[in-house]
Each structure stands twice: as C-alpha cells, then as structure tokens.
Amino acid sequence: MLEVSQLTVRFDGTPALDGADLTVEDRSIHVLMGPSGSGKSTMLRAIAGLEAPESGEITWNRRSVLGVPAHKRGFGLMFQDYALFPHRNVAGNVAFGLRMQGLDSAIIRSRVDDVLELVGLPGYGDRSVGTLSGGERQRVALARTLAPRPRLVLLDEPLGALDRSLREHLLVEMRSIFNRVEATVLYVTHDREEAFTIADRVAIIRDGGIVADDTPEGLWRRPPDGWTARFIGLENLCAASALADLGVQPPSSTTTTGVIPPEAISLSPTASNAATVAGSHFRGGAYRIELDLGAGSMLVTWSPIGIESGTAARFDVDVTRVSWFED
Amino acid sequence: MRTRPWILLLAAVPAAFLAYFFVYPLVTILYTGLVPNGRFATSAFVEIVTNPAMRSVAWFTLWQAVLSTVLTVILGLPAAYVFARYRFPGRSLFRSLTLVPFVLPTLVVGVAFLAVLGPGSPFGVDLRGTIWAILIAHVFYNLAIVIRGVGVLWEQIDPHLEDAARSLGAGRWRVFREVTLPLLRPAILSSAALVFLFSFTSFGVILVLGDLHHSTLEVEIWRQATAFLRLDLASALAVLQLVGVTVILLLYGKAGKRMDGELPLRPSAEVARRPRTIGERLLITATLGMLGLIVVVPIAVMIARSLNTPTGLALTHYANLFDPPRASAVFVSPLDAIGNTLRFAVPAVIIAAGIGLMAGVVIVSARGRSGRIFDTVLMLPLGTSAVTIGFGFLVALDQPIDLRASIMLIPIAHALVAIPFVIRSTVPVMESVQHRLREAAAVLGASPRQAWREVDLPLVSRALAVGALFAFAISVGEFGATSFIARPATSTIPVAIFRLLGRPGTFGEAMAMAVVLMAITAVAAMGIESMRGSRSGGV
Incomplete structure (x- = not known):
C-alpha cells in the first residue's frame, strides 16, 4: 500500500505540489487526474524518487521510502514519450531492469519472452525500437516497466501519444494485463474517459493538492465541488x-x-x-x-x-x- | 540535377588554387622523400624506423596525443554536462569563456603556460621541458572542442531516458555507463578525434614548452628542414604524419556519420533547468571553478608578467616593442612585425573569403555526390598540419614560377588554412536559405541570379563576415607555416614572439608581444561571437 501525506515539492520557489495526500491500495488501479500544470506528473516523479520533496511523507507498507534512491525503490515508471533506449533493441529495452537486478541471463531471456507475450508482441525481441509503430512502442515501454515486477507501477499519460481508436483498444488491454499480473498501479491522465474506463478509484488533483478521491461512479454521483464536477464533464x-x-x-x-x-x-x-x-x-x-x-x-x-x-x-x-x- | 556550366567555371578557381598550393606541394614532399637525389630511395623512411631518436619522436607524438585526448575528454565531459543540463547565472558568459583558449593562437597558449609553469613561475614550479606543461596546455587549448561537441548532443538527449533507467533499478553511475555514455559516444568519438588531431600535430605549444626535450613529428619536420637541411628526412616525416592524420580524419568522418542516427531529440530549452540539490550546486561550482582556473589563470599570469619589471609594474616591455633597444639586422623589430602581420592579414582574408565563397556556392549548387566530394577535398588543408603546408611551399614553389620570394606567399598559406572556416561558416546559411526563400523569390518573378542577389547575398554576407573574421584571426596567429616561409624582414608577430623567447633578456617583451597578439585575436573573436549571436555555427 502506498501512502502519500502532505507532500510538497517546489521548483524555484513555486510549489508544484502543495500538501497532497493519496493512498493507493494493493492490487488496485488508482488514477490521478488533473489538468496540465496541476502537479500530477510531479507527484509521480516524487513517488518514483526522481524529484526530492520539500516536506511530507511517502510510505510503502507503512515504511518511509524518502531516503531510498529511485533505483532501489522497486517502483516502475512509464513515460508518455516512452523513453525507449534508442541504442538497444526491444529485448535489450525489456531486459534492462532485469539486468539491473543481476539476474541470470537465461532467466532474463525467458522473462523477456514472457513479458513480450503478455503485451502481445511475441517474437519482437530482435526488432530495433526505431522500426516500431506508436502502439508497438507503447507496448514495449509497458513490457519494460512490468518486466522487473515492480511493487508499484507508475504510468505518466501512457496513452497520451496515441490516436483515439488505438487508445481505447490499448486501454482495455492494459486493464486486463494489470489485473492478470495483480499490479498495484498509479495512473496519471488528464482524460476523463480514460480515467473512468481503467480506474478502481480516481483522485482529482488541482493546483498541487488532491481535491477529490473516489470511485468513478462515486465521483460522478457526488462531486465534491463545482470545479471537479465541471472537470469530470458534468454540465x-x-x-x-x-x-x-x-x-x-x-x-x-x-x-x-x-x-x-x-x-x-x-x-x-x-x-x-x-x-x-x-x-x-x-x-x-x-x-x-x-x-x-x-x-x-x-x-x-x-x-x-x-x-x-x-x-x-x-x-x-x-x-x-x-x-x-x-x- | 544537371550541372550548369557556370558552376563548373566557378568551381575551377578554388580547384586550381587548391591544386597548385596544396596538392602540388604535398606531391612534391612525397617525391622529395622517395626520390631524394634524383633516384628512388627509401633510405629516409628506413632512417625513421632505425634511428632511435626518430623512433622516439614518433612514439612521443603518439602517446602525448593519446594522453592529451584522454585528459581533455575526462575534464570536458563534466563541463559539457553542466552547460547542457543546468541553467545558472553567468552560464552564457562561462560558455563563451571556454571558447577563449580555442581561438587563441597556439603560440600564445604556449607563452601563457610558459608564464605560469615555466621559469620564474608565480607558483614556484618550473615544468618547462616536462610532459606536464605540454599536457596541461593541450587540455587548455582543446577543452572547448569537447565542451561544445559533446554538449550539443547532451542537450538533445531526453532526460526521461535517464529517469527511466533509474526507475528500472540502475544507480547513477550505471545510468551513465549504460544509457548516457552509449548515446554520447558518437559526439565523444568525433570530439576526441579532433583533440587527438590537434595534439598530434601540435607545434607552437611543443616548441615553447617542450624546450627541445620533447619533439613531435611536427617539430621534427621543422627542425630537420630548417636547422639540419635534411629535406629528405623532413619529407619522410611529413609523409608519416600525413598518414596518421588521414587515419584520424577517417575515424572522425565515421564517428560523425554515426551521429546522424536517430535519437529522441528534444529542443535544448526544455532540458536545461536550475540546479535543485546541494550536490548539483556543488558540481556546477566545482566545474566553473575548474574552468576559471584553467582558462583565466594562464592568461592573467601572462598579462601580469608582461607588466612585471625589476622596478615594479610598468609598461616598459610594451614600450620596448616600439623602441627596441636591441634591434639588429637579422631581427625584425616588433613594431615591423605588427605591421607585417596586419599587412598579410588583409590579402589573406580577401583570398580566403573570395575562394571560400566561390567554393561554398559550388557546394550548395552542385548537390549530391560531387558537391560532397568537393566539400571534403576543400576541408583537407584543415587536417593537414601547418608545418607541412609551409614545408610544402618551401620545397615545391620554386618552379615552374619561383614564388618563394613573393610577398604573397604568406597570405596564400594563411588563406589555405582559413578557407575551410569560411566554407563552414557560409555553407550552412546558404543551404538553409536555399529552398523556401528562393522558391518564394522565383514565384515573385526573380531569375535565379536575381534571387541570389536579392535573397541569398544579404543573408550570406553576415555569415561571410564571420568567415572573414575567422580568416583574420587565423592569419594573425598562424605560426607553423609562417615560420617556414617568413624571412627576417617579413616576420609576423608569432615569429617575433618566438625569436624574443629565444633571445636572452627579452622574456618580458615576448610576454608583451603575446598579449598584443591575444588582444588582436580577441577583437576578432568578439566580432565572431556577436555576429553569430545565439545561432550555433558549424565550427
């Protein structure tokens, strides 16, 4: 279970996160939704350990992770632009996290095959990432994030770079993948339909603070304020x-x-x-x-x-x- | 595209210039090495292999260049990182500062480090004649190549790649080794190849700081030709050096080609950010401190020692330049040297700008393979060492017409070295205005020639001015070729500095002269920086 309390991150004095609270239950898909500039990506980066908070606390199973550097947190992070390593092929990208764990190369190979199978790209290992389509890149990035079996999967607008029809298709597929591997997921997006389709719970972030946190239906039925109601599309x-x-x-x-x-x-x-x-x-x-x-x-x-x-x-x-x- | 006749005509001028003043002298050097006395003989080449002194020169040339390159890359990478990834007060000032050593004439670099590390050093050391002085000077001179060359690529590497690697369990060092370094490799390799090239053909620095204890191939060619009149041995050494230079240039070309590979490119403005942690601030401070130390201290000490007299700080040494107390028949007065330098610079700039512009138009117009080949051939003088060019003039240009006494010989040598800079300054601009604006002009009814005059010329003239300033800076500071072909009466400032250093009791005057040369170069460099503005140029 991930617990974030009173998290504050400042860039050059201006707060990007201002006392944000969030709890993500094990094996649930929690969406963090907010307009651009609301601090949702900063929240993700702070949880991943890539941004140092000024104050507040982040715990995993009630133990603080603030002193743990990014590479030892065991949290996977997937970027909107995928950030695939251009100097490695598909298998090399997916194997990266496994190699960092110092696993045996035979184990790595079979895990890479399994994960590529999971995301629907069996046999893609030898392909260069430069030759992949947008949807394929997205799947490789997902495979790379899931391969080391992270305790928590952080996704930053993972479908943001894709067109609508592909997005809807991959969204359903991602949900079933997360359920199959029983992943604990924090999913950042600005898109309401995406959030409502995949989420067990949706947290709304505004100006660096969490203003609502509920199930999609609860949010729709009981929006806490007018801004949130309008933001989720109530007219x-x-x-x-x-x-x-x-x-x-x-x-x-x-x-x-x-x-x-x-x-x-x-x-x-x-x-x-x-x-x-x-x-x-x-x-x-x-x-x-x-x-x-x-x-x-x-x-x-x-x-x-x-x-x-x-x-x-x-x-x-x-x-x-x-x-x-x-x- | 069909090659139009006027392009061929335009190509003929640079081609003829290059053939007569570059290819012909090189061929003559080869001939002199292989056919020393009218008969084919490999004795000069055999001597390089068998003579332990020659072998050690070749060996020293190689390992000092390797060491210089490694040190420059190690010190340059942190600075490249800091400039590429962080925004901080004084960033552009410090960035310009790193360029200063690179635009300084190599002889001035040698003199500056002689002031800091040589006899009478304010730090109480005397490293003259040691490898350390040479290495430090080479690092000083070449640091900008690594900072600029690697920095440009580093700015374009998506920081998300490093973040992704971190979240996949890689520690900072592992991220650098597994992600950053492989992505930077083409830029590191091509910068290293350039640093190696300049260290491999180093002349002024070695001559001043090596104190003849250490000699590179470049110095040895000069020594064998001018001191021992062993033209055959000098030619053989020049051929050996040319082979080395060719290998380096091929590696450089290969590294450059790999840079075209696709990278997730980002605009640099997005990537650089303010430092956030104490560690980041510390790294920036340490890097800037290192740069300040290595760039500012030698120049400051040189200026201080040019003002230092037995009776305290005074302009005595400068006054002596204008009223030399020990002028003699074999020795040009410093004032005359300054006059010579400026007199040679004018024709050198005109020739370089004229021929460079013609070559540029040809390169841009004759697109495709022939344009590329022409471009590559015209870059060759840049890779060839200055001493080889001067030596080539000496052995070749006595026939069919004896040009060796011509007053134009020195400007021609300078122009030869400067033409690649003019081309590199103008071609990117001409290529960028080529398509859209010309099409616009054509649609508005302008003939190709009118379009060139109305559209290209105004835009290109600025780039040409930059190239001309480069040519000016090169001409006033050129030492390797000039030292071969200058007579006492036609000595330039660098030659005069070297003579002053070699005479007892004129150390202060040598410093003063070096400061004068630095000032002239600095004016040209400031002109280049201000005209280029924020645009990152080709050189």
Whole structure:
C-alpha cells in the first residue's frame, strides 16, 4: 500500500505540489487526474524518487521510502514519450531492469519472452525500437516497466501519444494485463474517459493538492465541488434559485449550487417542467439535447431520438440524483 | 540535377588554387622523400624506423596525443554536462569563456603556460621541458572542442531516458555507463578525434614548452628542414604524419556519420533547468571553478608578467616593442612585425573569403555526390598540419614560377588554412536559405541570379563576415607555416614572439608581444561571437 501525506515539492520557489495526500491500495488501479500544470506528473516523479520533496511523507507498507534512491525503490515508471533506449533493441529495452537486478541471463531471456507475450508482441525481441509503430512502442515501454515486477507501477499519460481508436483498444488491454499480473498501479491522465474506463478509484488533483478521491461512479454521483464536477464533464451546474423553480429544494441554506447528471433528466410529454429545445446533436448512440429554460438557464440531457430545435419539450428531474455543494 | 556550366567555371578557381598550393606541394614532399637525389630511395623512411631518436619522436607524438585526448575528454565531459543540463547565472558568459583558449593562437597558449609553469613561475614550479606543461596546455587549448561537441548532443538527449533507467533499478553511475555514455559516444568519438588531431600535430605549444626535450613529428619536420637541411628526412616525416592524420580524419568522418542516427531529440530549452540539490550546486561550482582556473589563470599570469619589471609594474616591455633597444639586422623589430602581420592579414582574408565563397556556392549548387566530394577535398588543408603546408611551399614553389620570394606567399598559406572556416561558416546559411526563400523569390518573378542577389547575398554576407573574421584571426596567429616561409624582414608577430623567447633578456617583451597578439585575436573573436549571436555555427 502506498501512502502519500502532505507532500510538497517546489521548483524555484513555486510549489508544484502543495500538501497532497493519496493512498493507493494493493492490487488496485488508482488514477490521478488533473489538468496540465496541476502537479500530477510531479507527484509521480516524487513517488518514483526522481524529484526530492520539500516536506511530507511517502510510505510503502507503512515504511518511509524518502531516503531510498529511485533505483532501489522497486517502483516502475512509464513515460508518455516512452523513453525507449534508442541504442538497444526491444529485448535489450525489456531486459534492462532485469539486468539491473543481476539476474541470470537465461532467466532474463525467458522473462523477456514472457513479458513480450503478455503485451502481445511475441517474437519482437530482435526488432530495433526505431522500426516500431506508436502502439508497438507503447507496448514495449509497458513490457519494460512490468518486466522487473515492480511493487508499484507508475504510468505518466501512457496513452497520451496515441490516436483515439488505438487508445481505447490499448486501454482495455492494459486493464486486463494489470489485473492478470495483480499490479498495484498509479495512473496519471488528464482524460476523463480514460480515467473512468481503467480506474478502481480516481483522485482529482488541482493546483498541487488532491481535491477529490473516489470511485468513478462515486465521483460522478457526488462531486465534491463545482470545479471537479465541471472537470469530470458534468454540465448541468445550476444555482439553487434556478433549481427551486424546477421544484428541487436545496438540503440546507448554505448549499448554493446543484448539479444534475444528464441521466437524472427524463423527457416526457406529461412531465412537469417546460423548456425549448435549443440544440440536438447526434453523438453516436444517442442525441445530446440542449434545453433552454429561459432566463439564460440551460440543461443538457440525452435522448435516443433527435428533437428538432425550437420544439417545446417537457422534462422531470430525479431529485435524489442531484448533488449539492457550497460553491 | 544537371550541372550548369557556370558552376563548373566557378568551381575551377578554388580547384586550381587548391591544386597548385596544396596538392602540388604535398606531391612534391612525397617525391622529395622517395626520390631524394634524383633516384628512388627509401633510405629516409628506413632512417625513421632505425634511428632511435626518430623512433622516439614518433612514439612521443603518439602517446602525448593519446594522453592529451584522454585528459581533455575526462575534464570536458563534466563541463559539457553542466552547460547542457543546468541553467545558472553567468552560464552564457562561462560558455563563451571556454571558447577563449580555442581561438587563441597556439603560440600564445604556449607563452601563457610558459608564464605560469615555466621559469620564474608565480607558483614556484618550473615544468618547462616536462610532459606536464605540454599536457596541461593541450587540455587548455582543446577543452572547448569537447565542451561544445559533446554538449550539443547532451542537450538533445531526453532526460526521461535517464529517469527511466533509474526507475528500472540502475544507480547513477550505471545510468551513465549504460544509457548516457552509449548515446554520447558518437559526439565523444568525433570530439576526441579532433583533440587527438590537434595534439598530434601540435607545434607552437611543443616548441615553447617542450624546450627541445620533447619533439613531435611536427617539430621534427621543422627542425630537420630548417636547422639540419635534411629535406629528405623532413619529407619522410611529413609523409608519416600525413598518414596518421588521414587515419584520424577517417575515424572522425565515421564517428560523425554515426551521429546522424536517430535519437529522441528534444529542443535544448526544455532540458536545461536550475540546479535543485546541494550536490548539483556543488558540481556546477566545482566545474566553473575548474574552468576559471584553467582558462583565466594562464592568461592573467601572462598579462601580469608582461607588466612585471625589476622596478615594479610598468609598461616598459610594451614600450620596448616600439623602441627596441636591441634591434639588429637579422631581427625584425616588433613594431615591423605588427605591421607585417596586419599587412598579410588583409590579402589573406580577401583570398580566403573570395575562394571560400566561390567554393561554398559550388557546394550548395552542385548537390549530391560531387558537391560532397568537393566539400571534403576543400576541408583537407584543415587536417593537414601547418608545418607541412609551409614545408610544402618551401620545397615545391620554386618552379615552374619561383614564388618563394613573393610577398604573397604568406597570405596564400594563411588563406589555405582559413578557407575551410569560411566554407563552414557560409555553407550552412546558404543551404538553409536555399529552398523556401528562393522558391518564394522565383514565384515573385526573380531569375535565379536575381534571387541570389536579392535573397541569398544579404543573408550570406553576415555569415561571410564571420568567415572573414575567422580568416583574420587565423592569419594573425598562424605560426607553423609562417615560420617556414617568413624571412627576417617579413616576420609576423608569432615569429617575433618566438625569436624574443629565444633571445636572452627579452622574456618580458615576448610576454608583451603575446598579449598584443591575444588582444588582436580577441577583437576578432568578439566580432565572431556577436555576429553569430545565439545561432550555433558549424565550427
């Protein structure tokens, strides 16, 4: 189990991480998600031992690793640009960590073959890394990271350099690989869909601090604040007064904002609230419907069929699905 | 692409110049070595092998060059690393500082270290005539080659590669050995080849600091030809040295070719960062301290000793240069030497710039194989030692026309050495403006010649000015070739310094003269730096 508490890292005086806390359970895939410049890569590098924190603590199984240099931590790190060694072939790259452990060359060879098999590149050992496609490079980098069987696998935007269709394919594959080798994973990304697809838990990082840490569903259902709600892609943020007009009352007088997940809005001719359809866009599988409530209020929902713009529509809101916060 | 006739015409001038002033003298040297008295004889070559004195010269030339190269690389790598990877106050100043020794004439380098490590040293040592003085001077002179050559590549190596190796369990030393060093290897090899080349053909430094206890092939060629008039032996030695130089240049070319291999390249701006740990700050401080010591101290001591007189600090030695108390018939007055130097520099610059520009246009226009061959051939004088060029002039240029008394001989020798610098300064610029801008000009209705005048020339003129300044700096500091072909009346500053060093009681004047030469060179070097700006040039 990895525990990070009150971690602070400064570059030239400006904090890149500012008192960040995070716990990664054994054999879980924990995603660290945040916008660029939020400190997520710095967090990863500090855990890997490549960046020295100014204060705070990092422990593995309750023992501090701060005094342990990067090469002795037993944490694997994979980079967005893969950082494959250009002077070594595929097998040479994958074998690197095993050689550092001083393993017998016969063992190394069989482990390299096993890992290349695992990532779906059997027989690629003799290939030069310069001849590989982007997806193949990604798999080699993953194989290199997993080969020494690290206690913790750190991944920094591992799919960031790939195009969308390949990304989705590899994401599912990576999840099954991590489950198969029972890896403990901390996965950094800025992409919500990627995070939600692979994560057991998602931590949200903002300005060097962790602002939320929950399961993907928990995060979607109970975002802790408006910024996080918007960041994970929730759109229907409404002032308490606007919600009151829809018959949705805030739980207390201090909660000023509510967010309605799109699936909590149901369209029906007999529903109690009226609106005008302002836009209707096909997004593969369903239509994204924009409802104009008048007075500048807009709500977004999904519908299996398209509705022409300008049409009057009626809708209900599932009150139990609305989450509230002071914002 | 079809070669146009005007290119052939333009190529003819540099080709003829090179043929008559470079190839012909070299062939004559070979002939003199093999056919000493009108008959074929290998006696001179046999003598090199059998004579223990000659054998030891060859052996010394080799091992001092190896040792100089190893030391320079060992000291240069940390500095290359520091400049490539860290940002700190005074970085560009220190970087420019490392270039200073390289632009200094080798004779000035020799004199500076004579001031520091020779008789009357402020440090109480006298290393004159020892290998140590020579090695230290060679390191001083060549450090910039390693710092620049390796540093440029180091800036482009993705630090993530090293981070990846660390997270895979490699300690710092292991990372350096298994990742950094293999990636830097082409740059280290090509820099080392250049350092080896310059140490292998070292002349001024050895002559001043070796005190004739130590002699390289270069010094021995000069000695055999000028002191013992053994032209056959000198020729044989020159041939031997040429073979050595060719081998080094081939290795250099091979190392350079491997640099083209693909690397995960990154813009350098991203890589360099401020130091964060105490260890990093310590490394930077130690490196800068080392550089300061090795670069600043010799120059400072030389200046101090040029001002040092029995009655305290004074400009006496400088005054003596203008009013020499011991001028004689066989000895040019220092003032005349300064005049000669500047008089020779002007035609040398004009010839080098003119021929270099013509050659550059040919290289850029005749793309492909023929352009590359032309480029390589024109680089040859750079690899050939200056003494060999001077010696070649001496043995070859008496016929068909006897040019040996010509006043133009010295500028021609200087131009020969300087042309490669003009080419290297201008060709990259001409190549970079070639495509887009010319196409733009053509689309706007400019003929090729108009396009050249309107687009290329203004851009190239700046690069040509840099090349001309290089040529000027080379001309004023050139010693090896000049020492062969200068007569007493046509002595230049370096020759005068060497004469002053050889005479009793003029040590201070020699220092003063070296400072004057350094000042002239420094002005040219500052011009080069300011005109090149931030652009990293070819040389």
